[in-house]
Amino acid sequence: MLKQEHEKVANPIVYSCYYTRSREGEQFVQEHVFSYQISGTLILNDGSREYAINPGDFRFCRRNTLLKFNKLPPAGGEFNSISIYLDQKTLRDFCAEYGYSAAGHHAGNAVLQLKPSAMFKGFVDSLMPYEQQIKQYGSNVGLLSLKIKEAIMILLQSDPGLKDILFDFSEPGKIDLEAFMNKNFHFNVQLKRFAYLTGRSLATFKRDFEKIFNNTPSRWLLQRRLQEAWYQIKEKGKAPSDVYLDLGFEDLSHFSFAFKKTFGVAPSKI
CATH class of the missing domain: 2.60.120.280 (Regulatory protein AraC)
Incomplete structure (x- = not known):
């Protein structure tokens, strides 16, 4: 884990x-x-x-x-x-x-x-x-x-x-949300942490996120991580056990369940 x-x-x-x-x-x-x-x-x-x-x-x-x-x-x-x-x-x-x-x-x-x-x-x-x-x-x-x-x-x-x-005591300023999330989607942190690091309140983060991605943060994060998992396993030949932690999943069984639900096949069968 x-x-x-x-x-x-x-x-x-x-x-x-x-x-x-x-x-x-x-x-x-x-x-x-x-x-x-x-x-x-x-x-x-x-x-x-x-x-x-x-x-x-x-x-x-x-x-x-x-x-x-x-x-x-x-x-x-x-x-x-x-x-x-x-x-x-x-x-x-x-x-x-x-x-x-x-x-x-x-x-x-x-x-x-x-x-x-x-x-x-x-x-x-x-x-x-x-x-x-x-x-x-x-x-x-x-x-x-x-x-x-x-x-x-x-x-x-x-x-x-x-x-x-x-001695820079400033807090994170409002930054490009799309670029930040595409860089950091694989970190398994709470939404409030993503909000803080992009210079937003949680409510503003969610509102800005849905405007940019046309999706909720939780759904987008799951989809984006699974897309990257498919690429790493299918195109790079990596084993599921080698990618799930790097992509923000807490355990292999949860990753395998979500992967199969999305793509219709278990990651171990690709």
């Missing part, structure tokens, strides 16, 4: 560890995330491009983006990464304290692969002694607030242009 990551985290510093098995799913990235890949490989896809994150890589994921992920442990080893979540309040407080501001909205890739540096590595190493404390006893608010501030400082020092991303 496709699983979604939690949108909120209890601590701003999160250790991710999986043994032997891979784990895939998708998530709405609600806050900026600065991460370091310790072991294993992370594959991310934002609907337009794929990013391969390998051991020793640093990455920055922008807030208000949709990402599919696949966490792959190495043979006989474990997947391990550490992520620092940079929430809006912390960033606003940082701006007020140090006088930073964004020059304007900065569009770009959902994931930035950062150039490794001794400064980044030294920061990550400084977090390791607190791993078990954070896992077992919860966060030390004073200590973690200092480490988060340090993370922001080294990001800005490594690339001053990141200020236009970090």
